[in-house]
Amino acid sequence: MSGPAPGAPGGEAAPTRARPSVLATHAVLAGIGGLFFLGSFSYPWTTVEDGTVGPGALPRVAGLALLLIGLAMLHRELRAGTVLEGDGHVEEESERxxxxxxxxxxxxxxxxxxxxxxxxxxxxxxxxxxxxxxxxxxxxxxxxxxxxxxxxxxxxxxxxxxxxxxxxxxxxxxxxxxxxxxxxxx
Structure with missing residues (x-):
């Protein structure tokens, strides 16, 4: 599950691990998605008058998508970590x-x-x-x-x-x- 980290000396594989800040971020995204999904049930899916898309459709679909994406990212972080090039890994302050x-x-x-x-x-x-x-x-x-x-x-x-x-x-x-x-x- 680990791969060579960018800039690892001698090309050695650096162990990857789940970062708490990334886990928290993904959990918050999944939580927000879940709240929007649950809150959308207080609005109708379609309008009664003409059967068009109602006010509950957008928050329900977007909330469910955000919930699923957040959970998938959380699972990936727990399983393999994300010390990958370009994943948004925060650089050490001394490097800036x-x-x-x-x-x-x-x-x-x-x-x-x-x-x-x-x-x-x-x-x-x-x-x-x-x-x-x-x-x-x-x-x-x-x-x-x-x-x-x-x-x-x-x-x-x-x-x-x-x-x-x-x-x-x-x-x-x-x-x-x-x-x-x-x-x-x-």
Missing amino acids: TDGERRAVHRKLIVVSAALVVTATLIPFLGMLPTLAALTLFLTIGVERLRWPVALGASLGVLVVCYLLFVVLLRVPLPLGVFDPALWGAV
């Missing part, structure tokens, strides 16, 4: 320079703050414009992409989310200031 550590911490703080601001803006601007703005901010401010690429990604997120949630699934999303009922009352 001070500048790299500061950059990683800065990105983490910026992304976390951006998610809080996004959640705050959804009731005011609506879901789709806020997600597009978040994408634009993250692609320019965090990933440092060029403006044309960032605008394309932001527009792509807007179009895909609109087609998926509004057109295909007919999910009522918060519209914020773009709600016609708001402007009809004025």
Whole structure:
């Protein structure tokens, strides 16, 4: 079950073992999936009026998928460990320079703050414009992409989310200031 670890001296096989942080992460993902799956049963699978997909379908399918994927990853970690190249194994702090550590911490703080601001803006601007703005901010401010690429990604997120949630699934999303009922009352 063990293979050579990247950078192992002399090409010797390094023993793999389950890492507690990875186990905890997979367990949390499986738990969240299970909660969404169980919570979805309080909503109908289809709508009574026309038999279309109801509000319980998306959280039930996504929750079940997340639960199964989390359990499979948990099983894999318990069975074989994950000291594999490219698996997201955290490097030792001594392997990073001070500048790299500061950059990683800065990105983490910026992304976390951006998610809080996004959640705050959804009731005011609506879901789709806020997600597009978040994408634009993250692609320019965090990933440092060029403006044309960032605008394309932001527009792509807007179009895909609109087609998926509004057109295909007919999910009522918060519209914020773009709600016609708001402007009809004025």
